[in-house]
Amino acid sequence: MTIHRKRTGPVPANTFLKSVCVLALLAFGLNTNSAQAGGLSWLDDMIQASVRSADPKLATGRTTRLFAKEATELGEDGLGVLARRSQELSRTARRIDEPADALLEARFQKLIAGDQNLAKDFARFTPVEKQMAVQMGEAAQSLARRFPGRADTMIRGMGADGLSAVSVYGDDVAEVLAAEGAQSVNVLRRTGRPGWKFFTETVLPNKQKLAAAGLLTAFIAAPEEFVDMAGQATDYAVKQFASAGIQLATAVGGGAIAGLETAVGTWLEQQGLNFGAARYLGMFLAGWVVISSALVVIGLPGRIATAPVRMVLWPFRRLIKAVRA
Numbered sequence: 001m002t003i004h005r006k007r008t009g010p011v012p013a014n015t016f017l018k019s020v021c022v023l024a025l026l027a028f029g030l031n032t033n034s035a036q037a038g039g040l041s042w043l044d045d046m047i048q049a050s051v052r053s054a055d056p057k058l059a060t061g062r063t064t065r066l067f068a069k070e071a072t073e074l075g076e077d078g079l080g081v082l083a084r085r086s087q088e089l090s091r092t093a094r095r096i097d098e099p100a101d102a103l104l105e106a107r108f109q110k111l112i113a114g115d116q117n118l119a120k121d122f123a124r125f126t127p128v129e130k131q132m133a134v135q136m137g138e139a140a141q142s143l144a145r146r147f148p149g150r151a152d153t154m155i156r157g158m159g160a161d162g163l164s165a166v167s168v169y170g171d172d173v174a175e176v177l178a179a180e181g182a183q184s185v186n187v188l189r190r191t192g193r194p195g196w197k198f199f200t201e202t203v204l205p206n207k208q209k210l211a212a213a214g215l216l217t218a219f220i221a222a223p224e225e226f227v228d229m230a231g232q233a234t235d236y237a238v239k240q241f242a243s244a245g246i247q248l249a250t251a252v253g254g255g256a257i258a259g260l261e262t263a264v265g266t267w268l269e270q271q272g273l274n275f276g277a278a279r280y281l282g283m284f285l286a287g288w289v290v291i292s293s294a295l296v297v298i299g300l301p302g303r304i305a306t307a308p309v310r311m312v313l314w315p316f317r318r319l320i321k322a323v324r325a
Contacts, residue, residue, distance in 0.1 A: 198233070
C-alpha cells in the first residue's frame with residue numbers, strides 16, 4: 001500500500017502580506033473600540049464605586065450599567081461630548097471654575113478610596129474630562145447619602161447628562177430629572193434656574209393637559225420661547241397655555257389679556273356663544289372675580305369687592321323703584 005503525502009510549499013508572499021494587513025486592521029479596530037468603550041465604561045464604574053462607598057445599602061453586589069444608552073449613542077468621542085455638555089451647563093449656571101490639578105487629584109482619590117485601576121485610567125483623560133468625572137462622582141455620592149438605596153436607579157433614570165446637571169445645580173433637581181428623564185436637562189441648559197422653577201411649578205402640575213395639546217414636548221425642546229430669563233411667562237406661553245385651557249397666574253400685561261380672551265373664547269366656542277359682546281362680557285366677569293378674590297384675600301370688606309357690580313346694577317334698581325312708586 002502506497003501512502004501519498006501532501007507536500008506543502010512556502011506561503012506565497014502576497015498571501016502572507018494580506019493576512020498581516022487584516023490582522024493589523026482588526027487589532028487597530030479593537031483598540032479603538034476598547035478605548036472608547038473604556039472611557040464611558042470607566043466613568044460608569046467610577047460612579048458606581050462612588051455610590052457604593054457612600055451608601056451601605058448598595059455596597060454589596062453590582063448594579064447593571066448606568067450609562068448604557070450613552071455608550072450606544074454618543075459615538076467615538078463619548079466622554080468628550082459629555083464633558084462639553086457639562087461645560088455648557090456650568091456656563092448657564094455661571095459656575096465656571098478650574099481647580100488645580102493637585103486639588104482635583106485629591107478629590108478623585110477620596111471618591112475611589114485608593115482603587116488603582118480607576119486611578120490609572122483617570123490619568124489619561126483631558127483636564128475637562130477629569131473635572132467632569134470628579135464633579136459627577138461627588139454628585140453621585142451626595143445622591144447616595146440623601147436617597148439611600150435609590151441613587152443607582154435615579155442616576156440610571158436621569159442619565160449622564162442628568163447627573164452632570166445635579167453636579168452643577170445641586171441634588172434638589174435630582175428627583176425631577178430622574179422622573180422626567182435626561183431630556184428635561186434641556187430646560188436647565190437653555191433657561192437655568194428661572195426656567196426650571198417655571199417647569200416644576202407651572203408645567204409639571206399641568207403635564208397631562210400640556211402633553212395632550214402637544215405643548216409639553218414643545219416646551220422641553222425650546223423652553224426659552226415659553227419663559228424668559230427672569231422666570232416670567234412670555235406672551236407666547238400665555239396664548240399657548242390658554243389654548244390648552246390653562247390660565248397662567250404669572251402672566252402680566254398685554255399677554256395676560258390676550259391669554260384671558262383666548263381662554264374665554266375657547267369656553268364660549270364650546271357653548272356656541274363665541275361672539276364679540278359675549279366674549280368681552282365674559283372677560284369682564286372673569287377679571288372681576290380675580291380682583292374681588294384678591295381684595296377678599298387682603299382683608300377688605302366684601303362691600304368694596306362687589307362695588308363694580310353694584311355700580312352696574314344701580315341704574316336698574318333706580319328704574320325699578322321709580323316704576324313701583
